[in-house]
Amino acid sequence: MNNNLSVTVLGSSPADTDQLEALLPLLSDEERSRQSTMRLASDRWNFALAHCLLRKELSRWHPSIAPQSWIFERTKTGKPVISAHQQTGIGPLDINITHTDGLVACAITNCGQVGIDAERWSRDIAIDRLARDVLTHRERTLIAKLPKDRQKAAFISHWTLKEASLKATGIGLNVELPSLDCHFANSEQPFSGVANIKGLPLPGETSGTDRENTGGQIMHLELFERADHALALAHLGQQAPVSPSLSECRLSDLLAH
Template identity: 40%
Template sequence: MPGTKAIILETTGCSSEDLESALEILSEDELQRFHAFHFDQDRKDYALAHALLRKTLSDLEPGTAPRDWQFAPMATGKPAVAGRSDLDFSLTHTRGLVACAVTREGVIGIDAETDQRTVEVDMLMRDVCSPGERQELAKVEGAHKTSRFLDFWTLKEAYLKAVGLGITADLTTVSFILADDRDIAISTPPDLRRPASSFQIGRRPGHWRVALAVFGGIDARDVEITLCEKRSF
């Protein structure tokens, strides 16, 4: 939709040439962070994620070249486009997958996880899930349980990224009810509540899921989540 983009990039298919093209549009600070990663795949994912963000911002605002975007933290610590209160973005990367969301129509958060991630659900859900979510997880087993846990996890991360707190908040106080990937309700304490919140989960079954959280002006269900086919920047 106009004014909002959500883009997924599978980095395992990216070549060394794709990585070089990404590095060419990063800032000096981003390049320093890139070199600080110990593992090649982590460096690659970081560079491609930040290049994807810069390219997506320029697709939305063609008057600014990808290399020219500047960023600064908000009071909450959430990264923001410097000098542009009318633009909001969110960025996430996990092994082999990066995603970004950009909007000029509200506040947005995005999170992604691969289906290959190994998760100790029974151990983690005590610190991540609300009582209602734990009751739902108790009804399923095996891969279905892991999948639903990752739904909850990515939704919480996306929402708290939009709020600007990340996982510093108590995740068990944020509770989701999922009828399906587009019919999603939330319950939060008053200090985390945001008006007109909406959500969507996009999937490539067997590969990844991405959660989108939006409030103020747009509906997350109207945002097309796009898989990026072009890997050079």
């Protein structure tokens, strides 16, 4: 099988939350239990939407497995993965989801590890308060030099890429975001497109190794600028990057199960 990496996005609207009951049969008992404890209707909706989207897309990869039949586990660091038993029959697949106001997305690959993160450009963010919790000194200096109306988008671009990279490795909260230094490759659009992150520990890394290349693995990062959201993708794989396949899904596609 060829190396593939797919990203699927779906718009999320509060006006559709009355469709929640129609999605619940696709979820596992554990997922239904988790979403039922969420206080806000929007959180319950986005949680169910993202998990159903992942299940539907996985069944596009492997049509012999029904969306509701996928079984997920968590690694020791909490990253969701397809169960080892199920992967024995279909081969390795890595998965990740993200959901925020107005958008849910999932990423799937059969080569390496993947992480995805999204955020609204319009989110109300106190950059002055959060900057030291997210950015390096270099990044803070760079963003502070921008016009005020560009600073929030630059902050969100850095933030989502760092989160996506940690989700790909499965490290999660074990690394502090200000220890990661994000560099964008496109000087004409410095806060979108292909990027790299310095200081990110990769699986199998030992003291004194090059953190950008460990065991033949490279972290490939890209930020996609959507009209209302930043969508950050991280793929940990071999040195040659795999071009992601991006597609849009409609709510009606999920409801037709």
